[in-house]
Amino acid sequence: VRIGELSRLSGIPAATIKYYLREGLLPPGVSTQPNQAHYADSHLARLRLIRALIDIGGLSINTASKLLAVLDSPELGPWESVGKVQYALSQRHGAIPGPVHDENASRVVDELIARRGWDIRPGSPARRTLTDICATWDRLGHTDMIAALDDYAEAIAAVVAVDIKLITDQSSLAETIETVIVGTVIGDSMISALRQLTQEHVSRAPLEEQRTSQPSASNT
Amino acid sequence: VRIGELSRLSGIPAATIKYYLREGLLPPGVSTQPNQAHYADSHLARLRLIRALIDIGGLSINTASKLLAVLDSPELGPWESVGKVQYALSQRHGAIPGPVHDENASRVVDELIARRGWDIRPGSPARRTLTDICATWDRLGHTDMIAALDDYAEAIAAVVAVDIKLITDQSSLAETIETVIVGTVIGDSMISALRQLTQEHVSRAPLEEQRTSQPSASNT
Numbered sequence: 495v496r497i498g499e500l501s502r503l504s505g506i507p508a509a510t511i512k513y514y515l516r517e518g519l520l521p522p523g524v525s526t527q528p529n530q531a532h533y534a535d536s537h538l539a540r541l542r543l544i545r546a547l548i549d550i551g552g553l554s555i556n557t558a559s560k561l562l563a564v565l566d567s568p569e570l571g572p573w574e575s576v577g578k579v580q581y582a583l584s585q586r587h588g589a590i591p592g593p594v595h596d597e598n599a600s601r602v603v604d605e606l607i608a609r610r611g612w613d614i615r616p617g618s619p620a621r622r623t624l625t626d627i628c629a630t631w632d633r634l635g636h637t638d639m640i641a642a643l644d645d646y647a648e649a650i651a652a653v654v655a656v657d658i659k660l661i662t663d664q665s666s667l668a669e670t671i672e673t674v675i676v677g678t679v680i681g682d683s684m685i686s687a688l689r690q691l692t693q694e695h696v697s698r699a700p701l702e703e704q705r706t707s708q709p710s711a712s713n714t
Numbered sequence: 715v716r717i718g719e720l721s722r723l724s725g726i727p728a729a730t731i732k733y734y735l736r737e738g739l740l741p742p743g744v745s746t747q748p749n750q751a752h753y754a755d756s757h758l759a760r761l762r763l764i765r766a767l768i769d770i771g772g773l774s775i776n777t778a779s780k781l782l783a784v785l786d787s788p789e790l791g792p793w794e795s796v797g798k799v800q801y802a803l804s805q806r807h808g809a810i811p812g813p814v815h816d817e818n819a820s821r822v823v824d825e826l827i828a829r830r831g832w833d834i835r836p837g838s839p840a841r842r843t844l845t846d847i848c849a850t851w852d853r854l855g856h857t858d859m860i861a862a863l864d865d866y867a868e869a870i871a872a873v874v875a876v877d878i879k880l881i882t883d884q885s886s887l888a889e890t891i892e893t894v895i896v897g898t899v900i901g902d903s904m905i906s907a908l909r910q911l912t913q914e915h916v917s918r919a920p921l922e923e924q925r926t927s928q929p930s931a932s933n934t
Contacts, residue, residue: 543854546853618914620911624911626770634763634766635759639900639901646904646908649872650905650908650912651912652869656862656865658916677859682909685905690840691840691841693877694835695833698833
């Protein structure tokens, strides 16, 4: 199809599609005549993915572009691709101005990683994000949150087990990488929504009922 | 202390502090003379909370303002306060332009809520966010993600159990509400970071090892 038809099918203005082409988010079409190109179903699928990353995932054009570049690099091995995707995504949180990096927070995160037996690179952006979060909690006086990190890490293991199952079920490398991208970007929004729904359900029960449903030391 | 000293202690420019005062994020100081006001430790603590919500949580001034208004309304009951906080926070995801709301996606979310036995208001923003996410996955052809919703919901229950424990451990209503705010806003970033760290650890093991570590049907 021509670009006008691609715009109609996707609901995205032709000027925006041309912008994605210039920025390299969308691969070029096949030139048929000078100043004319034809686009295939794969272009329509790519446009839907771009909009999902930007509209639902809240990514910048720049981050979306880095992710799609990995998807378009079949010469990378599977875990090299997944690693590149994870690093590009961790930098979403790079919006934190003036990171804190207290020594105390670094130690808390290092010890958590050691206790969990995690194999994490020193420069991992997620490690840095978690360090900034711990430093913030420390400053706010929320040491209860820092103390709960192990419980959260344990609970997240079950979430990642579902992630891994989805990823290993893919039949091709391109599908695996797209699943990592979609599962992480949109998956974070999904996890937040499921967490809020569960909290809403629990918060509609009276406070007293919840307090008494906690295991009581006096009953043992 | 005077505003200049508050600026020095917090590291926040006086002009920004005045902006927070005008917007109502920071309660006024105690007037000592015309055009002079004194600020207490509670103002410094509030400034740290404001910066955490905006810098680490990525909230807009507007959303942060709504949350702090709940914190400053002790006349609200506990669960009414928590409900207001959750609704203000769900609207973070309101950045999704042109929500989709496919009938199919609505049905998927309604059925999930019914299966989990969740008591959720029809107008819940988290319900709407999850519906938009399902509609997006449907369009992208990622029905595998939709099929995994029950597994994710089950895994999230363990995360919320940690949330609830932290909330019920607070001794006052103001502390409870602040814990809900900090735990949700910064907590979502923490969960994302823990999920990425766990994925990084798992992804450094060779793919084959992971495939064979999946429980195999032929072993039963």
